[in-house]
Amino acid sequence: MITGELKRDVDALWLEFWQGGITNPLTVIEQITYLMFVRLLDVNEARDENRARRTGKPFEKRRFGPEEQELRWSQFRHLGADKMLPLVRDKVFPHFRKASTSGSAFAEFMKDAQLMIQKPSLLVKAVGMIDKLPLTEGDTKGDLYEYLLSKLTTAGINGQFRTPRHIIRLMVDMLEPKPTDVIADPAAGTGGFLVQVMEHLMEKYTSPEGVIEETDPDTGKPYKIYTGDMLEEHREHVRSSMFHGFDFDATMLRIAAMNLMLHGVDDPDIHYQDTLSNGFAERFPKSAKEGFDIVLANPPFKGSLDYEDVDSGLLRQVKTKKTELLFLVLILRMLKVGGRSATIVPDGVLFGSSTAHVALRRLLVDDNQLEAVISLPSGVFKPYAGVSTGILVFTKGGRTDNVFFYDVQADGRSLDDKRVLVAENDLPDCLARWQARDESKDTDRKDRAFFVPAEDIRAANYDLSLGRYQERVYKEEEYDPPHVILERMKTLNDDIASDLAELEEMLG
Numbered sequence: 001m002i003t004g005e006l007k008r009d010v011d012a013l014w015l016e017f018w019q020g021g022i023t024n025p026l027t028v029i030e031q032i033t034y035l036m037f038v039r040l041l042d043v044n045e046a047r048d049e050n051r052a053r054r055t056g057k058p059f060e061k062r063r064f065g066p067e068e069q070e071l072r073w074s075q076f077r078h079l080g081a082d083k084m085l086p087l088v089r090d091k092v093f094p095h096f097r098k099a100s101t102s103g104s105a106f107a108e109f110m111k112d113a114q115l116m117i118q119k120p121s122l123l124v125k126a127v128g129m130i131d132k133l134p135l136t137e138g139d140t141k142g143d144l145y146e147y148l149l150s151k152l153t154t155a156g157i158n159g160q161f162r163t164p165r166h167i168i169r170l171m172v173d174m175l176e177p178k179p180t181d182v183i184a185d186p187a188a189g190t191g192g193f194l195v196q197v198m199e200h201l202m203e204k205y206t207s208p209e210g211v212i213e214e215t216d217p218d219t220g221k222p223y224k225i226y227t228g229d230m231l232e233e234h235r236e237h238v239r240s241s242m243f244h245g246f247d248f249d250a251t252m253l254r255i256a257a258m259n260l261m262l263h264g265v266d267d268p269d270i271h272y273q274d275t276l277s278n279g280f281a282e283r284f285p286k287s288a289k290e291g292f293d294i295v296l297a298n299p300p301f302k303g304s305l306d307y308e309d310v311d312s313g314l315l316r317q318v319k320t321k322k323t324e325l326l327f328l329v330l331i332l333r334m335l336k337v338g339g340r341s342a343t344i345v346p347d348g349v350l351f352g353s354s355t356a357h358v359a360l361r362r363l364l365v366d367d368n369q370l371e372a373v374i375s376l377p378s379g380v381f382k383p384y385a386g387v388s389t390g391i392l393v394f395t396k397g398g399r400t401d402n403v404f405f406y407d408v409q410a411d412g413r414s415l416d417d418k419r420v421l422v423a424e425n426d427l428p429d430c431l432a433r434w435q436a437r438d439e440s441k442d443t444d445r446k447d448r449a450f451f452v453p454a455e456d457i458r459a460a461n462y463d464l465s466l467g468r469y470q471e472r473v474y475k476e477e478e479y480d481p482p483h484v485i486l487e488r489m490k491t492l493n494d495d496i497a498s499d500l501a502e503l504e505e506m507l508g
Contacts, residue, residue, distance in 0.1 A: 006133070010147055013129045020122035029148045030251060031116055035130050036144075037258045038092060042073035043135070047214065051225055054212050071095050077127050081120035088123060089115045162189065163298040163344065164380060166412060168196045170427050171296060171342035171391060174372070174434055179205060179234040181242065181293035182285075186275040186330055188245030191256030191268075193296040198263045201238070202226040228264075239266045241287040246273040246280075276326050278311050281333070291336025291396070298344040299327035301387060317363060320356035324349055328360055328392070332368065335396035340371075347388040351465040361462035365454055369398035374406050374430060375466040379415025390466075402439045402451040406430045407466055409448075445471040 017028045041063050048059045064072055071092050076084055096113040117123045133144065177183060177197050185193045203226050210227035231238060243265050247253050253270050260268040269285050284291075300323050310326060317329045324345055331341050349357065350373065364370045372393035378386055393404075412425035426448070433442075433449040442451050452469045460468055479485075 006144070007147060009129060009132065010144065013126060014148075016122060016125050016129070020117065020119045022116055022122075026251060027116055030254075032126070032130070032148065033255060033258070034093075034096075034113060034115070035126060036133075036135060038088075039073040039130060040135055040258075045072065046074070047225060050214055051212060051227060055227065068095065073127075073131075077131055081124045084127065085117070085120040085123050163192055164411075164413075165192065165196070166427060167344070167376070167380060167391075168192050168296075169200075170374075170431060171344075172196045172200050173431050174393060175294055175296070175340055175342050177201065177294050179231050179238060179242075182244070182288045183242060183294045183296070184244040184246070184288070184292045184334060185297050186246050186295065186327065186334065187297050187299045188247045188256050188270070189249070189252045189298075191245055191259045191270070193298075194243045194245055194256070194265075194268065195259050195263050197243070197294075197296070198238075198260070198265055199226075201231060202228040202264070205230040237287075239264070241269070241285065244269040244271075244285060244288065244292070246271050246275045246283070248272065248274045274309075275330055276310050276314065276323070280311065280330075284334075288334075288336075291339055292334050293336065293339050295331045295334050295339070295341040295343070297327065297331060297341070299324060301346045301385075318356050318360050320354075320360075322356065325356055325360050329363070332363070332394075332396055337397040338395065340393070340395045342391055342393045344376075344389055344391055347390060347465065349392075349464075350390055351463050351468070353461075358462055361464055364392070364394055365400045365403075365457055365462055367397075368400070369395040370400045370403050370454075370464075371395060372404040372406070372434065373464050373466065374408060376408050377411060377415050379413075379419070380411060382415065382419060383417035390464075392464075400454045400457075402453055403457060403464075404434065404437055404442070404449070404451055405466055405469060406433060406449045407470060445469055446473050 013032065014028060017023075017031070022028055022031065045063045048062075052058050069075060070087065076087050076092070079087065093113055093115050115123075117126065135144075172193070177200060179201055183194065183197055185191075188194065206226040206228050207230060210229040212225040212227065213222060214225055215222055243260060245253070245256050245260075245268065247256070250272055253272060257268060257270045260270070271283060273280060273283055310321075311330075313333070314326050314329045317332075318325050320326065328343065328345070328349070331343060335341060349360070352358075370392070372391070374391035374393070376389045376391065378388040380389060381387060408426045408430055410422070410424035410426050412422060412427060413419045414422050429448070437449075437451075439451050442449055444450055445452075450470070456469065457464065480488075
């Protein structure tokens with residue numbers, strides 16, 4: 001989570017841009033993002049160099065050649081204003097654009113990259129401030145980007161909110177992606193789901209000998225490098241044909257491309273695309289012509305669309321203008337038979353009584369295998385939205401016999417706007433219960449985790465809300481007898497009267 005001190009640093013950096021003549025909020029975000037990326041490129045290069053020294057294995061794709069060392073953040077950040085501006089403008093940014101000849105998705109989004117900062121002093125201040133940001137700690141860069149987006153007056157109007165990393169991790173761990181899978185996100189945003197899959201693979205497919213202990217040069221804190229040594233035979237697939245993201249926000253896609261590249265995915269398939277529109281299926285890559293193995297998504301919750309803009313094939317399944325319903329139909333279309341998805345939905349999808357809502361849930365239960373409904377607390381997306389949500393886990397095709405329900409009441413963060421860390425956290429238990437689930441044993445509906453037969457769901461008009469099936473345990477409260485309470489009140493009144501008399505005596 002971004003702290004108050006970090007917010008103040010970002011606010012100060014934002015003010016510097018405005019005073020430097022860059023007043024378009026999107027331009028400010030883009031320029032800050034470019035500079036963050038330049039710094040992270042150097043951090044990753046340094047980590048790869050450390051890994052190469054420790055393992056004795058050289059890394060193939062260097063970000064900076066021998067003649068390009070002056071372009072590294074660690075080299076130019078100490079330069080004075082007069083030297084720094086021409087170097088960054090005339091050499092560092094052209095280094096970005098040089099990649100545009102590779103035909104990669106990253107190149108597509110970076111081919112127009114240019115430094116808009118004209119004042120040498122502004123660049124020095126911006127570099128100095130970004131150098132202090134803890135970009136290598138957890139998902140801080142994602143938190144920073146979210147905070148930058150919150151400064152836009154239009155942020156969130158389309159229901160676009162960054163999914164908390166710990167929720168993404170739960171969803172990825174529940175699906176357990178394999179290095180041979182082809183994975184997509186139809187509303188990719190900044191690429192959080194795809195990045196978490198890569199991190200999951202690196203951790204799971206790294207042998208104990210491949211875990212390297214290092215110290216962060218910025219913070220002095222230790223961290224682990226997962227080499228992913230057991231991924232080696234799948235390396236080309238992981239780098240270029242495993243990850244696919246689509247969105248209609250070009251700025252977010254640029255962040256997604258940078259984010260994935262910095263996590264070892266050299267050529268992710270990131271496309272500017274309205275995935276609900278006609279012709280999207282034609283954009284499926286060769287590696288997914290029969291459909292994707294895994295689709296992870298947090299689609300936009302708000303808004304509705306004109307029928308003319310929506311793929312007619314989706315409307316034939318569920319006739320609606322609501323994006324949250326259309327995206328679920330889209331995801332089923334994207335999956336190959338046997339492919340799986342974990343998707344965040346607003347609670348209305350689980351119990352809505354409209355014809356479209358019921359038809360969508362019938363489609364999941366009767367024509368596919370609905371595996372799980374994970375109920376999340378309403379504060380998960382605060383401070384940007386208070387909507388209650390859940391996670392649907394399903395497989396395309398097959399048959400639904402029983403559905404796993406879990407009641408998450410705490411996610412390790414306070415459920416107010418501050419979202420500070422707290423001790424209460426049901427997510428580890430949720431994952432453990434999911435991994436050890438047993439349809440014959442997990443039948444107690446008074447428990448936090450339990451199975452519900454598909455017949456019960458059909459009988460309830462396909463209602464998927466947790467409250468419909470969970471049996472609440474009510475504990476009878478015990479109170480003291482009235483005369484005891486009365487005596488206690490009299491004693492309190494006597495104490496108050498005594499204290500007032502003592503105070504009056506002191507005042508004379």
